[in-house]
Amino acid sequence: xxxxxxxxxxxxxxxxxxxxxRALDVNVALRxxxxxxxPDKEIVQEGDHMIIRTLSTFRNYIMDFQVGxxxxxDLTGIDDRKCMVQVQRLGFLLLSVWPSAHPVPVVAHxxxxxxxxxxxxxxxxxxxxxxxxxxxxxxxxxxxxxEGDELHLEMRVEGVVCKQVFKKVN
Numbered sequence: 001x002x003x004x005x006x007x008x009x010x011x012x013x014x015x016x017x018x019x020x021x022r023a024l025d026v027n028v029a030l031r032x033x034x035x036x037x038x039p040d041k042e043i044v045q046e047g048d049h050m051i052i053r054t055l056s057t058f059r060n061y062i063m064d065f066q067v068g069x070x071x072x073x074d075l076t077g078i079d080d081r082k083c084m085v086q087v088q089r090l091g092f093l094l095l096s097v098w099p100s101a102h103p104v105p106v107v108a109h110x111x112x113x114x115x116x117x118x119x120x121x122x123x124x125x126x127x128x129x130x131x132x133x134x135x136x137x138x139x140x141x142x143x144x145x146x147e148g149d150e151l152h153l154e155m156r157v158e159g160v161v162c163k164q165v166f167k168k169v170n
Contacts, residue, residue, distance in 0.1 A: 003127040005050070005144070009041040009151045009166035020155055020162035024137065033058055041151065041166055050129075065122060 014035075021031040039056040048067035053060065120133040128145040142155040151166040 002124050002129075003146055004045055005043045005052075005129070005146065005151070006045045007043060007151075007168045008170045009043070010169050011038045011040065011164065012150070012167050013163070013165040014038070015163040016160065017162050017164070020157060020160050023157045023160040043151075067122065067124065 018031055018035045021034060026034070037056040037058055039054050042053040042055060044051040050063075050065055050067070052063045054063075120131055120135075122129060122131040124130075128143055130141065130143050132141040134140075137157050139159060140157040142153060144151065144153050146152070149168045151168065153164040153166070155162040155164070
């Protein structure tokens with residue numbers, strides 16, 4: 001059985017977030033607002049079904065998926081991107097690739113008025129959750145894991161890495 005991510009998590013640290021958003025081509029106004037936020041995460045996990053809510057005073061984002069099932073993630077109102085996501089079970093590691101500007105997760109890119117989509121896979125690898133997204137940006141994804149009472153989230157895109165840390169409050 002994989003690690004249980006269930007709980008409510010408060011942000012402690014958000015390292016290199018604005019550079020990460022810039023690499024995702026998030027507009028300057030949204031980058032400035034998002035960089036001021038300290039979003040919480042509420043995670044509900046039942047086996048391979050996960051609901052990850054990223055909650056802030058500006059916008060909320062809900063990612064609801066079943067490991068091993070492809071789904072479309074709609075970020076309308078977040079960064080107006082859309083993507084197809086596939087989740088697979090590979091063990092106990094949870095890694096993911098997304099243009100997550102928490103609160104901005106795995107998505108595709110709005111390019112010249114047309115919406116592009118990308119394929120994303122979320123899988124277990126040991127005690128971590130990993131997401132890899134193939135689409136408009138290279139090396140895009142995130143890895144999520146727990147150390148003690150802290151949730152760690154590392155988001156990557158085109159060589160830029162953002163590290164976020166959350167503390168469990170219940």
